[in-house]
Amino acid sequence: MYQFNREEYEKRMEWYRDARFGMFIHWGLYSIPARGEWIRSTEEMTIEEYQKYFEEFDARDFKPREWARMAKQAGMKYMVLTAKHHDGFCLFDSKYTEYKATNTKAGRDLVKEYVEAVRAEGLKVGLYFTLLDWYHDDYPHYQDRNHPMRNHPECGNENRDFGRYIEYMHRQVEEICTNYGQLDLLWFDFSYDDMRGEKWGATRLINMVRSLQPQVIIDNRLEVSGEGMGSLAECSPTPYHGDFVSPEQIIPPNGLLDKEGRPLAWEACVTMNNHWGYCGTDHFYKPAPMLIKKLVECVSKGGNMLLNVGPDAYGNFPPRSVEILEEIGRWMKKNGDSIYGCGPAGVPKPDYGRVTSKGNTYYFHMFENTIGPVPLLGLDKSRVKKIRALADGYEIPVSDSWVHSDYPDIVFASLGPDPVLPDPTDYVLAVEMNE
CATH class of the missing domain: 2.60.40.1180 (Golgi alpha-mannosidase II)
Incomplete structure (x- = not known):
């Protein structure tokens, strides 16, 4: 059973604190409608309405080695890909669902190719896995704050077995912790309302994860969302504490400390424009000089930056994202010593x-x-x-x-x-x- 050990914690965090800069990638069925990764929820789509994107998804231009090379050239040291987002669609070949990339026109395990590509470029491998699942029958539908069918009483929860969903979710996490070699980072998303901690079977989940991937670094979202610090910050770490705090779309005004005054590891996850998943009409990109300064700000406060790219329907990085990454990379090539391994x-x-x-x-x-x-x-x-x-x-x-x-x-x-x-x-x- 996992128990917090400060010395072991500090050792597994060494590479992460040194890296300072990583790439987030949100990619899935939602990249086809291109109105953001929450489209099923925001537009309250039924499974049937969303199904056309499953049937269309072909990943024709998916070249993860190019993704990894662009991340490396930008000066990034690790990558995190959405293995499964809230819509329940899996980029990996899960034996527990038919709702996966291997059953689309793409016809293959995209996570496997990604993991191999990232390792080949010498970068640390991260996978994002959501705790939510809007596809699974046993996940709460009606009146759940986020579910697409939250306003549909005909989709009541009387015959849904949340315990059965938890077993399903745990088995999928076991798959990604078993089938892809060593993972360096596991990014869970996210807790809300009463859906947090032991509601997810979190102690049992993390005991399993740590037994399979003892060196993996885990975020704090089994306890909180993009807001909130978690139990490590409270100096009373649960078995499922986060190894780092994960502020979203904001850089903390000051460096983060726990209740006893020790610096906390943290990572600001930030979009290049205003969406995580590809959005065809969102051209409001943050200029590369701004993002460079924000990376410096994170490091000066003791944090990391995880900068997102949302590939298009086919798997291409948007041209503007490529330009921004290249410009950041030119600066990092000359000035990376002021970022890597640095802090306040x-x-x-x-x-x-x-x-x-x-x-x-x-x-x-x-x-x-x-x-x-x-x-x-x-x-x-x-x-x-x-x-x-x-x-x-x-x-x-x-x-x-x-x-x-x-x-x-x-x-x-x-x-x-x-x-x-x-x-x-x-x-x-x-x-x-x-x-």
């Missing part, structure tokens, strides 16, 4: 950007230039060993200008006379300190 710096946040740190090196991220030399707040001037421009390694001198003579205790860096930064998105100064 313990110095004041500068007006011009943010600071991350690793060991004795502080990374000052400049989102805009300063008037005059750059103040490196919080550093001991006597301990500064060297300052380098991270992107190309050239020396940045400590300023001795008279203009900052009123601030003798602050270290200033001299960038020269050009008011325009070499990198308009984020110019990073690496400041190495003596012990």
Whole structure:
């Protein structure tokens, strides 16, 4: 039986805290209507109305090796794919349902291909699995807050056996923990109302998961949703506690701490536009420079960023998503040392950007230039060993200008006379300190 052990917990979290940047992928039948992954619920579709997408799904352009290469080139270290979303459709070959990719025109186990592709690119493998299932007869329909048939009294719950559904759900989790080799991350989604914790048979579920995948990292959504912290934050971890907190579509205003003041692992899951699943009319993409700065913000507060891509009906990444990933990748190639293995710096946040740190090196991220030399707040001037421009390694001198003579205790860096930064998105100064 699984019991929380702080030392074992910290060890399995090492790669995750080092990685800092991952890719989320939402893909399934909902990519065909292209109005978001909740379409069955928001439009209150019946199974029969939704069936046409099952019959059409062919994954004709599904090339997971290309997905993994794009993630790697963007500087991401892990990937998480929706093995099953709330509509109940499985991208994997489950023996417990006919509602799966192997029974569509695609005709194959897409999760198997994904897992192999991600491993081949040297990335950590993650799978998303929802606790909800709008296809299963035994899942509550009428008056459930999320079910497509929530407003249909003719779909009452009198003859539904939720215990039977839980057995079905557990067996599917066992399949994905058994049939695809070592998983590095398992992303459950999500608890709501009274549907949380032991309602999901969570202790038994996690005992099974941990016996099959002892090193796997698990999110906190057996207890909470995109809001809420979970029992690890309360310093009274349940057997099904989350290994990390999972704020959704928001970066916490400050770093997250547990009740005893220890830093919590957390991951902001963020969409590129305004939808997780592909949406054909949503062109409101966050620009790459914004996403780079938000990644830096996450790391400066001790968190990760899981950035979503919603492939289209055929399995292609949207062109705008590809462009954004490429731009992020160009920045990460030069500046990744300020992200990987980094965390809060313990110095004041500068007006011009943010600071991350690793060991004795502080990374000052400049989102805009300063008037005059750059103040490196919080550093001991006597301990500064060297300052380098991270992107190309050239020396940045400590300023001795008279203009900052009123601030003798602050270290200033001299960038020269050009008011325009070499990198308009984020110019990073690496400041190495003596012990």
